[in-house]
Each structure stands twice: as structure tokens, then as C-alpha cells.
Amino acid sequence: MPNVQVGVGIFLQRPDKAFVVGxxxxxxxxxxxxxxxxxxxxxxxxxxxxxxEVLEETGLVVAPADLRFLTATNTPMEAEGKHYVTVFxxxxxxxxxxxxxSPPSSLMLxxxx
Numbered sequence: 001m002p003n004v005q006v007g008v009g010i011f012l013q014r015p016d017k018a019f020v021v022g023x024x025x026x027x028x029x030x031x032x033x034x035x036x037x038x039x040x041x042x043x044x045x046x047x048x049x050x051x052x053e054v055l056e057e058t059g060l061v062v063a064p065a066d067l068r069f070l071t072a073t074n075t076p077m078e079a080e081g082k083h084y085v086t087v088f089x090x091x092x093x094x095x096x097x098x099x100x101x102s103p104p105s106s107l108m109l110x111x112x113x
Contacts, residue, residue: 007086008049009037011070012060012093020058020099040087050089059100062091 012020012035022034038053040046047064054062070088077083 002081004083004085006040007084008040008046009035009086009088010050010054011090014093015095046087060093060097067091
């Protein structure tokens with residue numbers, strides 16, 4: 001039986017209420033919006049994971065204490081043999097925050113909500 005995976009997605013919001021997001025360029029989900037995020041590692045809090053993933057994927061520094069819980073989803077995908085619990089967090093970033101595009105398969109930009 002497959003394991004349940006835990007993902008963490010982070011909404012990065014600027015003072016003008018725009019969000020820093022990515023547009024997928026890879027074949028999986030090409031053209032869709034993605035948040036900074038990834039898998040929870042053993043022993044990490046949701047906030048520690050969020051801060052690590054934001055740094056890895058955007059180069060932006062967010063302190064774990066500055067991340068706030070928003071919601072969580074429980075998504076069994078029986079056809080794919082996967083099951084994810086995804087925790088969503090919110091972090092405020094400065095208006096002039098400039099993300100570094102990483103991984104190279106995504107393009108980061110700010111869009112208004």
C-alpha cells in the first residue's frame with residue numbers, strides 16, 4: 001500500500017496584494033500556476049519546511065515564525081496510486097521582492113489576486 005505524502009505550499013503575498021507564483025514550463029502541468037513548496041522532511045515543522053522551500057525555489061528568505069497556516073487539503077488520487085495531504089501557508093514578502101527562478105523548469109512572477 002502506498003504511503004501518504006505531505007506537501008507544503010506557500011502563498012507569498014506582497015503589500016499590493018499580488019502573489020509571487022510560478023508558471024510551470026515542464027511537461028507535467030505546463031502552463032499552470034504553482035506555489036513555492038515541496039515535501040515535508042522528517043522532523044520538520046510545516047513552517048520550517050515552508051521557509052526552506054521558499055529559499056530553495058525563489059531565493060527569498062522567510063522566517064519560519066512569519067509563516068501562517070491557511071488551510072489543508074486531503075487528496076487521494078486512486079488512479080495514480082498517490083495520496084497527498086497538502087498544508088498551505090501564507091508569508092508576507094516585500095513589494096520589491098525579486099525571486100530567483102529556480103528550479104529552471106518554472107518561471108516566477110507576481111500576479112494580482
